[in-house]
Amino acid sequence: MTVTAQPAVGEKALPGATGPTPRRRTGRVRRIALPYLLLLPALLLELLVHLVPMVIGIVMSFKELTQFYIRDWGAAPWAGFDNYSLSVDFDAPVGEALLHSFFVTCAFTVLSVGLCWLLGTTAAVYMQETFRGRGFLRAIFLIPYALPVYAAVITWAFMFQRDNGLVNHVLHDQLGLTDSPSFWLIGDNSFVALLVVSVWKGWPFAFLIVMAGLQNIPKELYEAAAIDGAGMLQQIRRITLPSLRPVNQVLVLVLFLWTFNDFNTPYVLFGKAAPEAADLISIHIYQSSFVTWNFGTGSAMSVLLLLFLLVVTGVYLVLTSRGRRAADV
Amino acid sequence: MSSQSLSKRSVPKRSVPKRSLSAPRSPMAAPRSFLWSRRIFLTLLTGFVLLPVYVMLSSSLKPLQDVSGEFRWVPSGLTIRPYIDIWSTVPLAKYFVNSLIVAGAATVFSVVIAIFAAYGVSRYRFRGKRLFTVTVLSTQMFPGILFLLPLFLIYVNIGNATGIALFGSRIGLILTYLTFSLPFSIWMLIGYFESVPRDLDEAAMVDGCGPLGALFRVVVPAAVPGIVAVAVYAFMTAWGEVLFASVMTNDTTRTLAVGLQGYATQNDVYWNQVMAASLVVSVPVVAGFLLLQRYLVAGLTAGAVK
Numbered sequence: 001m002t003v004t005a006q007p008a009v010g011e012k013a014l015p016g017a018t019g020p021t022p023r024r025r026t027g028r029v030r031r032i033a034l035p036y037l038l039l040l041p042a043l044l045l046e047l048l049v050h051l052v053p054m055v056i057g058i059v060m061s062f063k064e065l066t067q068f069y070i071r072d073w074g075a076a077p078w079a080g081f082d083n084y085s086l087s088v089d090f091d092a093p094v095g096e097a098l099l100h101s102f103f104v105t106c107a108f109t110v111l112s113v114g115l116c117w118l119l120g121t122t123a124a125v126y127m128q129e130t131f132r133g134r135g136f137l138r139a140i141f142l143i144p145y146a147l148p149v150y151a152a153v154i155t156w157a158f159m160f161q162r163d164n165g166l167v168n169h170v171l172h173d174q175l176g177l178t179d180s181p182s183f184w185l186i187g188d189n190s191f192v193a194l195l196v197v198s199v200w201k202g203w204p205f206a207f208l209i210v211m212a213g214l215q216n217i218p219k220e221l222y223e224a225a226a227i228d229g230a231g232m233l234q235q236i237r238r239i240t241l242p243s244l245r246p247v248n249q250v251l252v253l254v255l256f257l258w259t260f261n262d263f264n265t266p267y268v269l270f271g272k273a274a275p276e277a278a279d280l281i282s283i284h285i286y287q288s289s290f291v292t293w294n295f296g297t298g299s300a301m302s303v304l305l306l307l308f309l310l311v312v313t314g315v316y317l318v319l320t321s322r323g324r325r326a327a328d329v
Numbered sequence: 330m331s332s333q334s335l336s337k338r339s340v341p342k343r344s345v346p347k348r349s350l351s352a353p354r355s356p357m358a359a360p361r362s363f364l365w366s367r368r369i370f371l372t373l374l375t376g377f378v379l380l381p382v383y384v385m386l387s388s389s390l391k392p393l394q395d396v397s398g399e400f401r402w403v404p405s406g407l408t409i410r411p412y413i414d415i416w417s418t419v420p421l422a423k424y425f426v427n428s429l430i431v432a433g434a435a436t437v438f439s440v441v442i443a444i445f446a447a448y449g450v451s452r453y454r455f456r457g458k459r460l461f462t463v464t465v466l467s468t469q470m471f472p473g474i475l476f477l478l479p480l481f482l483i484y485v486n487i488g489n490a491t492g493i494a495l496f497g498s499r500i501g502l503i504l505t506y507l508t509f510s511l512p513f514s515i516w517m518l519i520g521y522f523e524s525v526p527r528d529l530d531e532a533a534m535v536d537g538c539g540p541l542g543a544l545f546r547v548v549v550p551a552a553v554p555g556i557v558a559v560a561v562y563a564f565m566t567a568w569g570e571v572l573f574a575s576v577m578t579n580d581t582t583r584t585l586a587v588g589l590q591g592y593a594t595q596n597d598v599y600w601n602q603v604m605a606a607s608l609v610v611s612v613p614v615v616a617g618f619l620l621l622q623r624y625l626v627a628g629l630t631a632g633a634v635k
Contacts, residue, residue, distance in 0.1 A: 032455070034449070034453065034540060035449040035450075035452075035453035035455040035458075036449075036455065037449075038445040038446060038448055038449030038453075039445070039446050039449045039450070039461060041442045041445060041446070042442050042443070042445070042446040042465070042511055042515060043446075043461070045442065045504065045507065045508045045511065046464070046465055046468060046508055046511065046512075048483075048504065048508075049476065049480060049504060049505055049508040050468040050471070050476060050508060051464070051468070052479075052483070053475075053476045053479035053480045053483060054471065054475060054476065054479070056479040056482065056483065057475050057476070057478060057479040060478065060479060060482075119374065122370060123370070123371065123374055126366075126367045126370060126371060127371075129359070137371065137375065139619055139622065140375060140378060140379065141374070141375075141378055142618070142619075142622060142626075143378060143379075143382060143615065144378060145618075146565070146614060146615045146618035146619065146622075147611050147614070147615060148565075148568055148569040148585070148586070148610060148611055148614055149569045149571060149586075150569070150571055150585070150586050150589050150590070150607075151385075151589065151607035151608070151610055151611045152381060152607075152611075154589060154590075154593070154603060154607055155381040155384055155385045155604065155607055156381055157593075158384065158388065158396075158600050158603065158604065159380075159381065159384055161600075163398075163399075164396060164397055164398060164399060164400055164600065165400055166380075166384055166400045168400075169399060169400035173399065200377065200378070200381070204378075208626060212626070231360070232359060232360060232363050257469075257470045260472075261472040261473065261474070263473060263474060263571070263572045264569075264570075264571040264572065267571055267572070267575070268571060268590070271590075271593075282472060282473070282474045282572075285474045286474055286477070286572075289478055290576070295478050295482070298478055299478055299479070302472065302474055302475040302478070303475070305472055305474070305475070306471060306472065306475055309470065309471075309472070313470065
């Protein structure tokens with residue numbers, strides 16, 4: 001296999017090589033071209049699926065792209081900044097709904113990322129030392145991460161059913177905490193439901209990353225601290241948490257981006273129409289695009305979302321890197 | 330060769346028990362209060378994690394009246410009826426085959442393409458290398474919804490212009506999914522390839538292998554655990570994706586991610602069947618993940634820890 005593949009690459013690089021010393025030039029061309037040839041498939045696909053669509057998305061946001069133009073989107077009339085001004089006109093229904101969705105998403109993301117991080121870190125610190133059943137427990141904790149999103153979330157949707165779900169059975173029938181069975185998947189409670197599912201699904205990743213980070217802390221640090229009389233809590237506060245800083249910097253950012261952009265969880269939990277209290281931004285854009293078939297406005301909202309994420313990521317990286325440097329000094 | 334390198338790569342996992350033998354955190358015994366709080370916390374957390382798993386498993390074996398009325402912790406009787414009925418309520422087998430084809434093909438292509446790209450990055454210096462890695466990785470942070478609309482249009486327009494049906498076809502979905510896992514796969518494989526000593530492929534080239542010969546005869550066999558990890562990750566990504574599947578498939582190409590919701594749109598939701606179907610579609614990925622988790626965990630975390 002390799003024997004046949006190798007000359008083929010050489011031949012591809014060959015056409016330019018017609019000189020007095022073809023053998024040497026072929027070798028050189030091949031050496032220069034080879035890394036690019038190796039990257040070419042990956043590059044082409046990334047271009048097709050990510051980069052070109054992104055550019056087109058930006059162009060689309062300046063077009064009046066309604067359902068009449070979908071077959072031939074180039075013919076859609078230019079809209080200038082109309083799509084943007086429609087999106088950010090917070091007094092009109094479209095802008096108001098977008099702003100509401102944005103705030104819901106922010107609150108959801110802060111709570112979800114915070115809880116995921118807290119659960120993951122606590123579990124990882126508790127499981128830093130080996131004990132019997134630790135490996136087994138770790139495998140169990142990774143199940144939410146391994147389960148396909150739709151299978152897990154549909155199970156939660158069943159648990160949150162008003163009449164035959166587990167949650168109301170426990171809260172109402174068994175504990176008597178509520179006067180009547182509550183609705184979880186519509187109305188204000190849906191925010192709580194979404195948060196619970198999101199944390200359940202997201203914390204194992206934090207656990208995984210923090211576990212790996214803990215393995216890199218040299219045990220001599222703990223030994224030295226113990227000799228100096230530091231107790232367990234002090235060791236965690238003075239050694240474990242500061243050592244995790246670089247890991248946390250990446251982890252929190254990744255969790256933030258995933259949670260903020262999450263589409264799958266609310267989509268499976270609520271179906272196409274998310275309740276207002278849990279109207280995450282991805283769902284919101286999806287709905288306003290595919291329900292009204294107005295891709296121009298949807299694209300403008302997507303671009304605004306991207307800009308927001310870029311700014312937040314940039315500020316976050318600058319702030320945390322500076323904090324890290326200051327902490328090092 | 331590969332078995333030897335297999336044991337070499339598993340060093341990060343091995344170091345766990347070794348370190349714990351010498352009691353990592355405190356040479357003095359952990360205080361009793363710590364042990365108790367650990368016991369309580371981990372028990373509660375296990376309960377939280379396993380609750381849906383229990384509901385899924387127990388409900389999938391319940392008769393219909395158990396899941397239509399008030400929730401029951403203990404089934405009134407066990408039946409495997411749901412596992413038989415799921416195949417006829419919705420065309421689950423078709424969805425299953427579609428998912429297998431799409432996820433399988435996306436995995437194979439993603440892994441092969443990632444191997445080439447990672448080899449290029451890890452073994453060669455060239456102009457634009459940093460730009461390539463940064464660009465590829467940064468695509469990970471962008472919201473899927475941003476690509477969805479343009480990609481939808483691109484596929485529709487390519488279809489109109491060339492007659493190649495990307496929209497609604499498996500090929501379109503395969504292309505999309507394989508690029509989703511590609512950045513992370515390349516990133517993980519670069520790390521694995523760099524841990525394979527360069528002397529090995531140089532020796533192979535001296536022996537007359539070309540660069541690709543060295544890649545497939547030396548580097549790839551030495552990085553099998555990493556490639557397994559990447560394959561598991563790519564498969565899980567494709568198997569679990571919902572957003573693009575919901576837009577880019579039609580009746581014949583529908584995958585499980587969308588098809589599973591078919592049970593909920595029936596007039597009566599047969600929750601025992603929904604749970605049985607959820608369990609059935611979860612088994613391939615969860616089993617694969619738990620079997621291969623040490624490789625995947627090592628690969629996933631390598632980048633974050635570095």
